[in-house]
Amino acid sequence: MGMDDALLRRLTVPTATDHVLLDVDAVRQPLTGIGRYALMLARGLSAELDAEALQLLRGGHPVSLGQMERGLASGSAGRVARIAARLPFRPILRRAYLQWVGMQSRTLLARRAEQGYLLHTPNYLGLDYPGRTLITLHDLSYCHYPECHPPERVRWMNECLPSRIEQAVGLITDAESVRQEVIATYGVAPDKVTAIPLGVEPEFHPREAADLDPVLARYRLASGGYLLSVATLEPRKNLERLLDAHERLPVSLQSAWPLVLAGGRGWSNARLLERLQAAEASGRVRRLGYVAEDDLPALYAGARAFALPSLYEGFGLPLLEAMASGIPALASDRGSLPEVAGDGALLVDALDVTAMSVALERLLTDAPLRARLVAAARARAATYTWARCVSETRNAYRRCPW
Structure with a gap:
């Protein structure tokens, strides 16, 4: 048989x-x-x-x-x-x-x-x-x-x-x-x-300002002096609305914490690139392009806050890296971002520019909120290995x- x-x-x-x-x-x-x-x-x-x-x-x-x-x-x-x-x-x-x-x-x-x-x-x-x-x-x-x-x-x-x-x-x-x-x-x-x-790798953790200076100096950035977003320049990342929300902040806050974008050029972004070029002339927005892997931990740790207001993410690794780095973060309430963030990030409607701008202002200026988010974020990030x-x-x- x-x-x-x-x-x-x-x-x-x-x-x-x-x-x-x-x-x-x-x-x-x-x-x-x-x-x-x-x-x-x-x-x-x-x-x-x-x-x-x-x-x-x-x-x-x-x-x-x-x-x-x-x-x-x-x-x-x-x-x-x-x-x-x-x-x-x-x-x-x-x-x-x-x-x-x-x-x-x-x-x-x-x-x-x-x-x-x-x-x-x-x-x-x-x-x-x-x-x-x-x-x-x-x-x-x-x-x-x-x-x-x-x-x-x-x-x-x-x-x-x-x-x-x-x-x-x-x-x-x-x-x-x-x-x-x-x-x-x-x-x-x-x-x-x-x-x-x-x-998330152990390289992503809070750092003293003095330890950040060698890396940040190459990008002409100061520790605690910028709002960071790490994302490819493509439509799903919702960067135009983030730019709108940042522009609605008081001028003093825009000047104190310019929006810094780190990420590859992407696709379908002609309108976004035109807007960024105009915004950069004001000094309130900076594009870094693709950032070397070795520089990313310092770039995160040196930010005043982090924003990832994507229309959709399957996970959102930059959000987790920011949370592990000890900086308060904002994310959209869509896709997997709420699942990853838990209580460690401020969640907003990805389509509501006004709400996003209000949340950014709180993230940058509300000391008790910032402390609470950082503590919750670090505890949650520690579970993702x-x-x-x-x-x-x-x-x-x-x-x-x-």
């Missing part, structure tokens, strides 16, 4: 459930939030699993943790990753790139699938893998706010993601709110989706069916 192929495969693959392929294509400069997530998973999993149990893939090919980190430090992520980074986002180009990578690594992927490895794709869509896959879905903004994305990206996600979600044996989200959205939007069984919060994220991710791997 013969066995069917599925049963035979289960009897011949490794019995350990921690045999994982982790796609680290997103770990490249400039390092985005998803890139940081993949980086911290790679570091944490590498510390717990041996080279046989965990294999990192970049461009479909194996890469060691050391090679990945050296590439990140030097700004060189390898030939294949450099090609991908230069491609404009077009569905036909993205599909061609993934097909090319798949052809280059077909033998390796087929062998790993036969050996029972689980492929974890931490960035929505990735390699075409013949074995079991687990996908991290960071948010569904392309569904809820398609006008905030380039049309090509929305079309790509709508065309490709539903079938990948159906084929995957497991899904991860960064927040419970997004988990519920995935279940409702795609009709996914609740036990297939796990919410695993991100973490990358060690917890890695541990719960390993548990999610173990729950994936064969």
Whole structure:
């Protein structure tokens, strides 16, 4: 009596459930939030699993943790990753790139699938893998706010993601709110989706002004002398309304605490860039562009306050970093931000500029409120660790069916 192929495969693959392929294509400069997530998973999993149990893939090919980190430090992520980074986002180009990578690594992927490895794709869509896959879905903004994305990206996600979600044996989200959205939007069984919060690194903590000066001086900033927002310049971050709210503050407050924006150039932002250029001439707004990772902890800790009034976030890592840094924070009452903030941030309606301006003034000037928010924020931020994220991710791997 013969066995069917599925049963035979289960009897011949490794019995350990921690045999994982982790796609680290997103770990490249400039390092985005998803890139940081993949980086911290790679570091944490590498510390717990041996080279046989965990294999990192970049461009479909194996890469060691050391090679990945050296590439990140030097700004060189390898030939294949450099090609991908230069491609404009077009569905036909993205599909061609993934097909090319798949052809280059077909033998390796087929062998790993036969050996029972689980492929974890931490960035929505990735390699075409013949074995079991687990996908991290960071948010569904392309569904809820398609006008905030380039049309090509929305079309790509709508065309490709539903079938990948159906084929995957497991899904991860960064927040419970997004988990519920995935279940409702795609009709996914609740036990297939796990919410695993991100973490914050120990480098993000309160600092003395004297310790901040070497970094802040490079940006012509003074400790406690600015209102900070860390966000890509794109519509979903709601920066135009933040600019409106800041402009409604008394002139004395605008001058004392100019709005400082740190983040990449983004997309669909021609109107915002025009406004920022005019506002910068007044000295009440500053654009820093993309800030090096090593400078971010000092930039947070040196701010008078922090604001992230996004229309939607799947987690909101900058908010958590600000909370850990000991500065009072404002966030919108939408998406996952209330879930992350708890009682550690001042929440406002993302569409109400007047309410946002009033909240900013309180955040900058109300000493008892500031002290209460900082204490609550630091206590809450302490519960979000990358060690917890890695541990719960390993548990999610173990729950994936064969």
